[in-house]
Amino acid sequence: xxxxxxxxxxxxxxxxxxxxxxxxxxxxxxxxxxxxxxxxxxxxxxxxxxxxxxxxxxxxxxxxxxxxxxxxxxxxxxxxxxxxxxxxxxxxxxxxxxxxxxxxxxxxxxxxxxxxxxxxxxxxxxxxxxxxxxxxxxxxxxxxxxxxxxxxxxxxxxxxxxxxxxxxxxxxxxxxxxxxxxxxxxxx
Numbered sequence: 001x002x003x004x005x006x007x008x009x010x011x012x013x014x015x016x017x018x019x020x021x022x023x024x025x026x027x028x029x030x031x032x033x034x035x036x037x038x039x040x041x042x043x044x045x046x047x048x049x050x051x052x053x054x055x056x057x058x059x060x061x062x063x064x065x066x067x068x069x070x071x072x073x074x075x076x077x078x079x080x081x082x083x084x085x086x087x088x089x090x091x092x093x094x095x096x097x098x099x100x101x102x103x104x105x106x107x108x109x110x111x112x113x114x115x116x117x118x119x120x121x122x123x124x125x126x127x128x129x130x131x132x133x134x135x136x137x138x139x140x141x142x143x144x145x146x147x148x149x150x151x152x153x154x155x156x157x158x159x160x161x162x163x164x165x166x167x168x169x170x171x172x173x174x175x176x177x178x179x180x181x182x183x184x185x186x187x188x
Contacts, residue, residue, distance in 0.1 A: 039045070141149065158165075 144152070159167075
């Protein structure tokens, strides 16, 4: 069997010129179809095109996010500045009130000390007692050997630095003295 060309009348052509035109048209359609198929088969080019589209979308979204973040940061900065200004004002006012109260308290304390001293000086018995205590202290100091005075001065200095510890030690010594005294009293 041999392939015989189809009759020109079966394809709808009305002559050789019409047939040539149809062949050219079919070739042209086939070329376009091949180009479309080649474009679909060109994965690399399609990926680049898709990447370009996605890149554009990402850049647009990034720009929007950047704008929002910048706007929110500006709002937060403004709010922080407002809060800091308010805190500074409140702190300054509180400090001024505290200073005024401290000055007032110091003045009252000074006045109380001066009043107490003036009242004590008005009473001759207080002045006499102070003089007698000073005289007794002078006599004790003169009659005390030098090594004992050095130790006593060290104790006084320590007592001034830590009065609570010094008072506790004195109370302990007093208690020990009382206990020893009772033991001796019980034996005799």
